Amino acid sequence: xxxxxxxxxxxxxxxxNDLDPDAASIARCxxxxxxxxxxxxxxxxxxxxxxxxxxxxxxxxxTSAGRATKQQTRWVVGGDVGDYVEQYAxxxxxxxxxxxxxxxxxxxxxxxxxxxxxxxYGIDARALEKALxxxxxxxxxxxxxxxxxxCGQQPWILTGPEGTLLCSCMPVERPENxxxxxxxxxxxxxxxxxxxxxxxxxxxxxxxxLSDALGVDIESVEYATVRGQTQHSFVGEEDKFxxxxxxxxxxxxxxxxxxxxxxxxxxxxxxxxxxxPISVEWDGPDHPVGYLDExxxxxxxxxxxxxxEESLEDVAVVREYRITRNYSRWTVDYHTHRLAAVVP
Numbered sequence: 001x002x003x004x005x006x007x008x009x010x011x012x013x014x015x016x017n018d019l020d021p022d023a024a025s026i027a028r029c030x031x032x033x034x035x036x037x038x039x040x041x042x043x044x045x046x047x048x049x050x051x052x053x054x055x056x057x058x059x060x061x062x063t064s065a066g067r068a069t070k071q072q073t074r075w076v077v078g079g080d081v082g083d084y085v086e087q088y089a090x091x092x093x094x095x096x097x098x099x100x101x102x103x104x105x106x107x108x109x110x111x112x113x114x115x116x117x118x119x120x121y122g123i124d125a126r127a128l129e130k131a132l133x134x135x136x137x138x139x140x141x142x143x144x145x146x147x148x149x150x151c152g153q154q155p156w157i158l159t160g161p162e163g164t165l166l167c168s169c170m171p172v173e174r175p176e177n178x179x180x181x182x183x184x185x186x187x188x189x190x191x192x193x194x195x196x197x198x199x200x201x202x203x204x205x206x207x208x209x210l211s212d213a214l215g216v217d218i219e220s221v222e223y224a225t226v227r228g229q230t231q232h233s234f235v236g237e238e239d240k241f242x243x244x245x246x247x248x249x250x251x252x253x254x255x256x257x258x259x260x261x262x263x264x265x266x267x268x269x270x271x272x273x274x275x276x277p278i279s280v281e282w283d284g285p286d287h288p289v290g291y292l293d294e295x296x297x298x299x300x301x302x303x304x305x306x307x308x309e310e311s312l313e314d315v316a317v318v319r320e321y322r323i324t325r326n327y328s329r330w331t332v333d334y335h336t337h338r339l340a341a342v343v344p
Contacts, residue, residue, distance in 0.1 A: 028082030035075035053078035063133040088151035112249035202248035254300025
């Protein structure tokens with residue numbers, strides 16, 4: 001059996017994730033048509049998703065690989081698929097020659113998120129097989145006529161002679177055999193069983209915060225699955241510091257220098273619903289990164305927009321992230337500094 005590029009694990013740290021030059025060409029030739037009239041499936045009226053016109057199934061579709069949810073099986077009926085792929089695609093995936101070969105496909109994790117039930121979101125063998133069965137109607141197929149195109153955190157594309165599907169990334173388990181990688185911190189180099197770059201970056205920051213704020217010298221990192229969730233334990237001379245991979249992922253990309261946010265928001269920020277940029281002010285944090293505040297360690301800052309539940313307002317906020325001990329495990333949480341509200 002040929003090596004399947006879907007086996008690539010990670011969110012952008014591998015050369016295998018480079019956009020294949022054929023991906024955009026395939027997408028530009030993708031078939032867009034109204035969803036098929038099948039006895040066991042009905043489709044809702046067309047809607048707009050990321051510049052594409054799609055039809056969702058009225059209810060989940062039952063396939064031999066399990067039920068495909070509405071988000072997994074949006075049928076693309078119009079729009080520029082080629083433009084979407086050029087903007088978001090991160091690779092080109094091969095389809096197995098038979099349904100029986102899907103079991104050998106490894107999971108592709110597109111991003112790790114604290115909202116995930118176990119590890120993160122992505123494309124696994126089951127999701128790919130369900131989408132293919134929806135596209136083909138469950139019948140026999142010729143693999144060379146079908147292409148799956150991952151698009152990072154955006155919905156991925158599956159296209160073939162019957163049409164094109166827009167498929168959201170779904171919750172996935174941590175892949176087996178993630179391999180041991182170097183974890184470089186300002187203090188030392190450790191070994192960690194983790195290939196996802198987002199988690200590794202957060203892990204390096206976590207180890208640095210433990211050393212800087214708590215004076216802990218981390219000697220090793222251990223991996224375990226606890227109640228179905230991936231967890232890394234940072235081992236010091238006298239104690240362990242367990243934390244979920246999804247929490248480590250939240251530490252990735254945070255701003256350690258608050259003046260960067262202060263300068264950025266004062267020059268103007270674009271509301272998510274459009275309109276003219278608005279200038280807002282933030283006086284800055286009460287504590288610097290690494291500060292120990294009643295047991296919590298200040299971990300970083302992030303500017304973002306929030307929409308309160310049952311509210312039409314878009315609210316500009318700065319999130320102050322902290323790591324804190326929650327019983328036997330460490331977690332990542334944030335406090336929100338509200339800056340301004342915009343009504344669309």
